[in-house]
Amino acid sequence: MNIFENHLSEIKKLIISEKKSLKLNYVNDFRGVNLEVPPEQFNFDLSCNISMVLAKKNKIDPKNLAIRLKDIFLNKIENFSEIDIAGPGFLNIKLSKSALINNIHSILKDKTYGSTKSNETYNIEFVSANPTGPMHVGHCRGAIYGDVLSNLLRFNGNKVTKEYYINDYGSQIRNFIKSVHLRILEIKYKKKFPKNENLYPGLYIKDIAEKIIKENTKINFDDLEKNFEFLKRESLKFSMELIKKDLKLLGITHDNFFSETDIVNKDLVNKAVKILKERSFVEEGFLQPPKGESSANWKKIKRLIFKSTLFGDDTDRALQKNDGSWTYFANDVAYHMDKVNRNYKNLINILGADHTGYVKRITAAVSALSENKIKLNCKVCQLVKLYKDGAPFKMSKRAGEFISAQDLLNEVEKDQIRFMMLNRSNDVELDFDFDKVKEKTKDNPVFYVQYAYARINSLLRTLNLSLLKEISISEKYINFNALEERIVRKVFEWPKIIESASRKFDLHKIPFYLYELSTLFHAYWSKGNDDRNYKFIEKEQIKRKEILLVINLVALVIQNGMSILGVSLPKKM
RNA sequence: GCGCCUGUAGCUCAACUGGAUAGAGCGCUUGGCUACGGACCAGGAGGUUCUGGGUUCAAAUCCUAGCAGGCGCACCA
Incomplete structure (x- = not known):
C-alpha cells in the first residue's frame, strides 16, 4: 500500500487518455514525474511536479500547462477534491474525503505497510571482525548497520543471507596463537609475557589460556609448534564465542560463518585464479613501487597480478606475496568467487572506514568473476567517536588498545546503541555520547x-x-x-x-x-x-x-x- | 602525490536524490503543563549551504577548479 504510487498511476493514465485535449505531443515518458509530500505550510495531501516535467519535454510554459491540468484533474479524478498551483507549477492536491478514508483503511489492513514488495536474493557480509580478540566499538556500527539492512531488505520481501567471514588464517592468527601460548606458559610457569608489538597483550588472551588449560588438563602445551593446530582450533573457538556473545547482546545473529582456512584447504584460490587467467584478468607481472610510503623494503619480484584497473581500480593488485604464497586479497577473491557461485543476485559488504581503500579492488574482483553480471555493493561506515562527561572516552582495561563492545554494553542498553548508531548517515562520523544516550528525555x-x-x-x-x-x-x-x-x-x-x-x-x-x-x-x-x-x-x-x-x-x-x-x-x- | 568520505544555524545533523520560503535536536530566549501517563507542549531569535566559475524553468544537491578536515594508500590482515 503506497498511496503516492496509486494516485500517480491515476494521473498518468489520465494524461495519456487526454493527450489530445491537452495538446501535448510527448506523453510517453514519465521519467522524473513524482508525486510527493508537499511542505507542511501548504496544507495539501499530495504534490505533483508533472507540469514542469511535461512542459519541458513539450517546450511549453509549465504554469500554463498546470492550469489546464488542474481543470482536467478536478473533472476526471474523483479522488481529488481541491487543487492549487504553486511556485513554478507544482500541483498541490487535496484528496476527497472518501479517498482519504479508503487509503487509511487499506493501510490498516496491510500488515507490512511500507514494504516495497520486491523478491530478490541478497548476501550481506558484515562485522567479519578478526577472531584475534573481542569486538571493538568500531565493529558495532557496521554490525548494526548490516543487521538492520538485512531487516529492511527482508521487510521488503527479499531473501537475505547474513554472513560473517572469519579471517582465521595468516600471520595475525599466528601471532594470536603465539600470544595464547605465552599466556599458558605464564600461568603454568610464571614466565613473564614479553612486550612485543606483534603479540596481543589484551587480558582476554589470559582468559582463553586459562580455559584451554582447564579443559585440557592432560595435554602439555610447552611446545608451540607441536600443539599449534590444536591451540588454533581451541583459541578460535573461544574468541569466536566472545564475538558471538557480543553480537547476541546487540541483537545480531548471522546465518552463515565462512572460514578463510576453509578456502585455503579447499584450494579455492587456484580455481579462482584459473578462471581469471582464462579471461586474461590475471597475469604475471611486477608491482609498482609504493608511492606515499617509504619503499625501503621494496623488491621487484615477478608475481601473479589481478588487473583490477580494467574494472576501475587505481592500480593492479598483487595476488602473491614476495615469497610466492597467496595474499589476503587472493583468498578474498576466492571467497567472493564462492559467493558468486552461490547464485545471489546481489552481494553487499559492510566495511569500516579503515577499509575504504579495499572497496575498488574487491568490487573489481566480483565484476571479473561474474563477467559483470553481479555488482558487489560495498557500504563503508565512518568512525565512531565516543564521549563521556563531555570528553572523548578512551581505553579499555580488558581489550588492550581498543574500546571493546563490552565496554559499551556495560554502560548502555542494546536499544539505545542500535538506535543511536543508526541515527546518522553511514557516510558521516558519529559522535556517541554515553550520557545523552542514557537520558530519559526528549534529547534521547x-x-x-x-x-x-x-x-x-x-x-x-x-x-x-x-x-x-x-x-x-x-x-x-x-x-x-x-x-x-x-x-x-x-x-x-x-x-x-x-x-x-x-x-x-x-x-x-x-x-x-x-x-x-x-x-x-x-x-x-x-x-x-x-x-x-x-x-x-x-x-x-x-x-x-x-x-x-x-x-x-x-x-x-x-x-x-x-x-x-x-x-x-x-x-x- | 593518489583514492574514498565529509564541509549546511553557535554545536550535532536532515533535506524525498534537481524542486517551492533550506528543516530538526541541543544551546539561547518567552510562555504553558500539579497529571487521559511525569519524564512533555507552544512560540521567538539564529543562514552568502567552504570559495570561485559553469549547466537550466529550477542547484546545498550535477560538472569544473580550488580550500579545509577525516580514513586509507608495496608487502601485512
Whole structure:
C-alpha cells in the first residue's frame, strides 16, 4: 500500500487518455514525474511536479500547462477534491474525503505497510571482525548497520543471507596463537609475557589460556609448534564465542560463518585464479613501487597480478606475496568467487572506514568473476567517536588498545546503541555520547519514540481496547482536525521513506522519520492540556472515532519501523 | 602525490536524490503543563549551504577548479 504510487498511476493514465485535449505531443515518458509530500505550510495531501516535467519535454510554459491540468484533474479524478498551483507549477492536491478514508483503511489492513514488495536474493557480509580478540566499538556500527539492512531488505520481501567471514588464517592468527601460548606458559610457569608489538597483550588472551588449560588438563602445551593446530582450533573457538556473545547482546545473529582456512584447504584460490587467467584478468607481472610510503623494503619480484584497473581500480593488485604464497586479497577473491557461485543476485559488504581503500579492488574482483553480471555493493561506515562527561572516552582495561563492545554494553542498553548508531548517515562520523544516550528525555530519540508508543498503549489500556483490530468507520462520521491531518499525511509518507532508505541503503532515514512522527504524536497528545476539546477520553469513553484511526496508524508505523531497527517497544515505560 | 568520505544555524545533523520560503535536536530566549501517563507542549531569535566559475524553468544537491578536515594508500590482515 503506497498511496503516492496509486494516485500517480491515476494521473498518468489520465494524461495519456487526454493527450489530445491537452495538446501535448510527448506523453510517453514519465521519467522524473513524482508525486510527493508537499511542505507542511501548504496544507495539501499530495504534490505533483508533472507540469514542469511535461512542459519541458513539450517546450511549453509549465504554469500554463498546470492550469489546464488542474481543470482536467478536478473533472476526471474523483479522488481529488481541491487543487492549487504553486511556485513554478507544482500541483498541490487535496484528496476527497472518501479517498482519504479508503487509503487509511487499506493501510490498516496491510500488515507490512511500507514494504516495497520486491523478491530478490541478497548476501550481506558484515562485522567479519578478526577472531584475534573481542569486538571493538568500531565493529558495532557496521554490525548494526548490516543487521538492520538485512531487516529492511527482508521487510521488503527479499531473501537475505547474513554472513560473517572469519579471517582465521595468516600471520595475525599466528601471532594470536603465539600470544595464547605465552599466556599458558605464564600461568603454568610464571614466565613473564614479553612486550612485543606483534603479540596481543589484551587480558582476554589470559582468559582463553586459562580455559584451554582447564579443559585440557592432560595435554602439555610447552611446545608451540607441536600443539599449534590444536591451540588454533581451541583459541578460535573461544574468541569466536566472545564475538558471538557480543553480537547476541546487540541483537545480531548471522546465518552463515565462512572460514578463510576453509578456502585455503579447499584450494579455492587456484580455481579462482584459473578462471581469471582464462579471461586474461590475471597475469604475471611486477608491482609498482609504493608511492606515499617509504619503499625501503621494496623488491621487484615477478608475481601473479589481478588487473583490477580494467574494472576501475587505481592500480593492479598483487595476488602473491614476495615469497610466492597467496595474499589476503587472493583468498578474498576466492571467497567472493564462492559467493558468486552461490547464485545471489546481489552481494553487499559492510566495511569500516579503515577499509575504504579495499572497496575498488574487491568490487573489481566480483565484476571479473561474474563477467559483470553481479555488482558487489560495498557500504563503508565512518568512525565512531565516543564521549563521556563531555570528553572523548578512551581505553579499555580488558581489550588492550581498543574500546571493546563490552565496554559499551556495560554502560548502555542494546536499544539505545542500535538506535543511536543508526541515527546518522553511514557516510558521516558519529559522535556517541554515553550520557545523552542514557537520558530519559526528549534529547534521547530512542526514548522519545518508545514513549510515543507507550502512550498509545496506555490509552488503549484505559479504554480496554487492543491495537489493530479491524477498524472500519463510515466516512460520514469522520472529520479530522488539523493535528490529525498532519499525522495522517506523515503516515502516508512511510512507504516513501522505506523506498528511499532502500534505494541507497540510507538507513538513517528510518530513525529520523520515526522521530518526526513521534513529535507530531506528542503534540497531538499534549494539545488536550491546552484545550479540553482535544482530550481523547471523556467519562472513560473515547471522545471521537478519529482518534482510534490515528493512534492505530501511528502504532502500526512505529511497530514496523522499530522492528526493522531491531529496537524494542515496551508497552509501559 | 593518489583514492574514498565529509564541509549546511553557535554545536550535532536532515533535506524525498534537481524542486517551492533550506528543516530538526541541543544551546539561547518567552510562555504553558500539579497529571487521559511525569519524564512533555507552544512560540521567538539564529543562514552568502567552504570559495570561485559553469549547466537550466529550477542547484546545498550535477560538472569544473580550488580550500579545509577525516580514513586509507608495496608487502601485512
